[in-house]
Amino acid sequence: MIPSPGSPGEGWSRLSPRKLLLDPVKAVGQAVVPVVVALVGISQSDMKYWPLIFPLAVLAPLLLGALPWLTTHYRLSDTQIQVRSGVLNKTTSTAPLDRVRSVDLEASLLHRILGLQKVQVGTGVDDDRITLDALAAADAQALRTTLLRRRAAVEQPVEVADGAEPAAAPPPASPEPAPAVLARIDWSWLRFAPFSLARLVLLAGAVGLLSQVGDNLPIWNEETATSAWEWIAGFALAAVVVVLTVGGLAAWVALSVAGYVVQWWNFLLVREHGSLHLTTGLFTTRSITVEEARVRGVELTEPVLLRIVGGAELSTLATGVENGVTQVLPPCPRGVATSVGEVVLEQPEALTQDLVAHGPKARRRAWFRQLFSAVDVIVVAAAAAWWFDVSWVWVAALAVVLLVVAAAVGEASYRHLGHALAGDHLVAGRGALARIRTVLETDGIIGWVVTQSWWQRRIGLADLTATTAAGAESVLVRDVRLDVAVALADRATPGLLTDFLRSDAEPA
Template structure:
């Protein structure tokens, strides 16, 4: 693949959309500001900028070329200043293919290439290539070190084995949507969006709407509120199904391939050697039902993956299905979930205090200024105290040989399994009250996404056990 190639012409459209999206807020603000007598001038100026954006997108596409030569991906780009980027095959950690709605219409895909030094963005991104070309490029770039190993190996290859694969069912996907707890997230986004648009709403329309809402009966308001919550719940289900539709995980030698998405199809690659820890998450809603989410903390990577800070290995499964899943896809992490050493009973008061202190102060303030509404913070206070008890009950660890399992809870309960060689730092923290109670906080650090650290902490652990874990980490035991 020595011949330099250009991206598919659809990349012109993607570049134009990206540019317009960056200026979208300014366009909306200009439309609102000049919507009266100056509208004609605004439209002319906007049309002029669109022409400039189109010309720039065409030139950017024309000047962007890529090729594979001498075990390197060589990219040349730049309209006025020519830039060259060479990426060695040996540095490439993962190659992901993403196909949005427009990509799938034209049979295209977006190729994202990540290396060990990848930050917030991918090391290289080919925004639009033919699907067959993207798959061929991925295979070509993956044959770097592997081909050399094959040439040196004189032993006959073992019989080819089938690659294990697992796909989520629609029933499980629907359960994942109904128990995702995304109603609060969508509601928060809606409130934030309304607060941004509120200043553009005419005062007369705003006042009339408020008067109309106040004039409605209490029963109608309750029905409307319930209807709004049901709508947000349905939107959460739809979002989960669209994001994780056809979720499939496949193991191929030393890599995991994950394919997901209905509208935007993503194909993610996770090299096993980059997995730093494996986690099992149980939300407050899913835990009583026996459902969990399995995820991995992967070193490096970028925010372009759209995986937040952890990579989901499987969106939802029964708790008893986790062990067979790990035995199939991550056998090194199978069998290390043991009965955990719990936190000492005297640590419970610290957990309750930390969880409820804000609501305790809020209850005192409301009780002083408006005692008739004190029941509202009291409900939150009781809920926070229950959460504190749950955090204390769920905290713990288990160490055996080179393996360490820890469990903690913020709102969801997380069980994290890791190996000694993956832990980058161990820290023991202790304030004066903890010292008097012979308690301590243990903090572990591993390499996380974007090359930054991911940290786990268990608070108010028995001090002697914290010291033992410190000796284990430092090979002093």
């Protein structure tokens, strides 16, 4: 059990005794492949070492798996959480409660079977986290609630001047509001799963693995391949193409829907204790907490296929959290994503208002950027056609297709381009195939960078970058007129560019 919230500092506590079952099983699972390889290699050389190797291969992971429970202790004081671990080298990790930025809970399938959860406490310093793996589920939830409440209490100390009488005790705090549900899973959103290409990474990995081991499979040899091709060639080619296309689409739909269900099962996004709390997962459950004071903005992403069916994804941009970007909504209707984003920002219409267009010069830049890429591919294709003596008709057809696609992508990237100021938020639009709108609090902007390439200088355009500690640490406004870029930066952060504007106005 964790120390009682009402009586901190009562001594060190161990993790759950059920960790003695968790870690050995994990250790055996991690060691099974090298152990099997070693045993197979030994069996092919000399069998006399089996009586010694086999017990060692089983007992060593069990012993190593039990050490973390024996050597890990933790305690919670009035101002700190402390974790002590290690066998030969003792390590004590300490985090002040007022530096706690997130408390995330995670439970794999094995954790859930044993009734355990892993607790990760983030302090916002170089992505370092204090990890307790594993606590009983009830203790993990209690620890999370305690840390978040004490963080709020520590952040509001009562100051007393030297020699002054202590101020009267503040009135008792009003009861905390109930958690506000911002979004929960709606299984009608499954229709967006096939239009999100995130699962292609898994499919590509599976194909890569098959290509590595396929030659060694007993069913794959020249005779089998020849027989399979002769069987396929016996059908009409059009029928084969149709069957393969329909089969591939059906497999993709099944894979994408299954992945969506596994990742977003029981999805729930709530606002509580001054934080956004995200819970999701079927086999491995995750409970992620993002402190709202650290949220500096949001990013609305509409990939090209998802945009066709009216879908979008939403992420928060925060400081002091791992990677800085946290996806807080699954692929869902664009209206849901924009409404939740505006609630998080507390800024209406930040994700829906019209953006200021960057003009015809920016459009030409967007077109030429894509056309130059297409020309590079055409030149390579022409060289290959000349080298391998391929008909130039194919090169011409490829050139026409690439130029048309490049023009379409260039126009799309310009239409996605734009900027605006929505209250105290900077809004930047970008993207070629995917339409991305980033909204950043102006209070989170710590500097500006204005860059101009040689071509941009000739036509009076510039790239304006707002630097920040949140998300990817920068927000880019591309191909905007130089005077507009400087005026936008000055309006977003009054006074930050005063010296620059003054020196720019002075005669040389």
